[in-house]
Amino acid sequence: MTPQEKLYSWFLLNQRDLTFRKKKQAYSIWISEVMLQQTRVAAMLPLYESFIKKFPTVETLASSSEEEVLSAWKGLGYYSRARNIRKGAIFLSQNYNGSFPKDLGKVLEVPGIGPYTARAVLSIAYDLPFAVLDGNVKRVLSRLFLYEKNILGSNADKELQILADEFLNLKYPGDHNQAMMELGATICLPENPKCLLCPLQQDCIALSKNRTDQVPIRTKEKKKLEMTAKILWMEAGDEVLLVKEKSPRFLKGMFVLPFYFEGELPSEEYETSPFISKLSLLPDLRPYGKTFSHTITHHKFKFFVIGNSFNKQKLNDEISSWKKDIEWKWVKKEKLEEEFPSSLAKKTLNAILK
Ligand code: SF4
Structure with a gap:
């Protein structure tokens, strides 16, 4: 049967x-x-x-x-x-x-x-x-x-x-x-x-297999961790600054708009690197555009954009004097989404343009 x-x-x-x-x-x-x-x-x-x-x-x-x-x-x-x-x-x-x-x-x-x-x-x-x-x-x-x-x-x-x-x-x-x-x-x-x-x-x-007590497996999907983050919009003429950290918590191996987390951090992995920390402390950074939300694997971020226009040569000189644990480059704003292929780039552009 x-x-x-x-x-x-x-x-x-x-x-x-x-x-x-x-x-x-x-x-x-x-x-x-x-x-x-x-x-x-x-x-x-x-x-x-x-x-x-x-x-x-x-x-x-x-x-x-x-x-x-x-x-x-x-x-x-x-x-x-x-x-x-x-x-x-x-x-x-x-x-x-x-x-x-x-x-x-x-x-x-x-x-x-x-x-x-x-x-x-x-x-x-x-x-x-x-x-x-x-x-x-x-x-x-x-x-x-x-x-x-x-x-x-x-x-x-x-x-x-x-x-x-x-x-x-x-x-x-x-x-x-x-x-x-x-x-x-x-x-x-x-x-x-x-x-x-x-x-x-x-x-x-x-x-x-003597496993009747192990199935079905019922685990509630992990709740998204809600956090606040700041993204830095540092422009010089028609260019904007991108950075690549050695081992970032997210978006590994990519040149990104610099960003860091604020508030209570779940672990050390979320700490701001010394380089980004210095960038964020540059004078005259101000709120830029609107806030937006963005999700990356089990995290929901509320992003604030801060930034300003800089003199490219002066900023390059300043950055060069810091300990180089990071790579950086300037890219044309219209090429941002090609150079930083993440929806985070698009959302930042939208937030600034609004
Ligand atoms: S179907 Fe359920 S009741 Fe039937 S043998 Fe398997 S575990 Fe036991």
Whole structure:
């Protein structure tokens, strides 16, 4: 038996008695899936039943007032869901005579319906081959295929969706999706999964490597460090000064407009080099243009531009007398973005020109 067949057989024997999934109707599946997004099954069931009794079809929901829908939603919380399903019902009623289109792209146009709900409705109601991805499914897939990347990372949903699509049982997509969600909810639990009862135990890579407690990996993306920085605009005629530090914290190996950090510094790496420090202390530097924000790997900087016009020869003489732990050069202002190919150059130019 393939893993998909084992899962399907397990589901037929073990599925919970969930009334809302018995009737394969797009409307009731839609309502139940939206309710389940933030509410537990046991709490949602009685409310679901009274809601469907009150609004048995898309049309009845579409022709009701917002107050009526909100009042029927009482007890479920997150009332924006109720407003959205009413908007969705109006849209379906106006555009599809109250039925659900069978095309994923079209379902995604319905107000308030996202990829999870669209896939759940199309697969469960119409047995169309769309694999769903919710928290439970992500956990099962991460363990089954030993997905070792952060499931909260930016590419995770895309990569897990590919795994989910590849693992989909094309003969019974609706039951397969429900089985995956059910397995995650009842067997492949976040803590202490019940692997001995799992139909996929012989196929599960995490189990075979004894790593079920290590996946899925959930690490919140690092928060951006917010800092203040000053960038020096030192011009002489139609030229501007660029510098190249030996081992700068950012933009290594590049000639850049000199900049330094201010305020509380997270570590020594952010200290201003002696050369830039001397530059920043030259007399008559004044605010130049507007402030702007700029992000460099996990850092969000608020940049202030300071600067002035200098006599190139005098400034060169001055700089030459300092300890040369840095390279510098003058470049034509119109060539700045070529010489300093970073959006920081463009933003500085914009800030000055404004
Ligand atoms: S064998 Fe264990 S870890 Fe693997 S899918 Fe089943 S319950 Fe989850």
